[in-house]
Amino acid sequence: MRKKCKIRFVEDFLSRSIDVRELHYARLLGEHPVSIPSPHHPWLSSLETDRISVRIRFTPDSEWVYVPLRWIRSALRQGRQMNWDRWRPYFVCPFCRRRAEKLYAGKDFVACRKCGGLRYVSQTLGSNAKRHRQALKIRLRLGGKPVIADPFPKCPEGMQKRVYARMKARAEQYELPLRVGRYRKYWAWRRPGYPVLIKIPRI
Numbered sequence: 001m002r003k004k005c006k007i008r009f010v011e012d013f014l015s016r017s018i019d020v021r022e023l024h025y026a027r028l029l030g031e032h033p034v035s036i037p038s039p040h041h042p043w044l045s046s047l048e049t050d051r052i053s054v055r056i057r058f059t060p061d062s063e064w065v066y067v068p069l070r071w072i073r074s075a076l077r078q079g080r081q082m083n084w085d086r087w088r089p090y091f092v093c094p095f096c097r098r099r100a101e102k103l104y105a106g107k108d109f110v111a112c113r114k115c116g117g118l119r120y121v122s123q124t125l126g127s128n129a130k131r132h133r134q135a136l137k138i139r140l141r142l143g144g145k146p147v148i149a150d151p152f153p154k155c156p157e158g159m160q161k162r163v164y165a166r167m168k169a170r171a172e173q174y175e176l177p178l179r180v181g182r183y184r185k186y187w188a189w190r191r192p193g194y195p196v197l198i199k200i201p202r203i
């Protein structure tokens with residue numbers, strides 16, 4: 001019998017992750033060490049950064065976790081244009097020593113996605129389940145419920161009709177193969193057993 005184990009999703013760990021690009025863009029990876037009373041990382045007690053490493057403490061009296069940085073010269077996409085020859089920082093994963101842009105935190109360690117045993121939701125779904133998830137994302141974004149059998153949500157206030165029409169058309173395209181065939185009732189009433197993230201526009 002196949003051993004059943006619970007899959008841990010990256011999407012569940014987003015609030016417990018550090019992003020090297022965020023630190024870089026905030027100009028925290030400079031010559032002089034900076035210690036940050038990090039509001040972005042409420043799960044950390046302290047965070048110290050400089051050009052060669054990032055130091056993390058989970059509780060005020062625990063040991064420092066040392067994460068080295070590696071700088072690589074490569075192309076960086078900034079908005080529309082590519083900037084060639086930029087130095088970009090990466091974390092070095094403490095377990096596998098490969099480079100990583102994001103590290104995810106366990107109880108008292110940080111690891112890259114592979115060492116942490118995390119998978120993206122999209123890696124675990126089949127083609128129909130992916131369509132289902134995309135359709136639900138659009139419905140949630142428009143203020144609807146995450147069930148396909150529900151009537152399609154109306155245009156929210158403040159959204160352009162053009163944008164709404166485009167989103168509705170896209171959702172219908174995703175839902176079409178789920179509405180026909182043998183499993184149409186299953187898909188109609190299925191609720192997702194995984195986190196559905198929606199992009200909320202920044203104001």
Ligand SMILES: [Zn+2]
Binds near residue numbers: 094096116
């Ligand atoms: Zn690793």
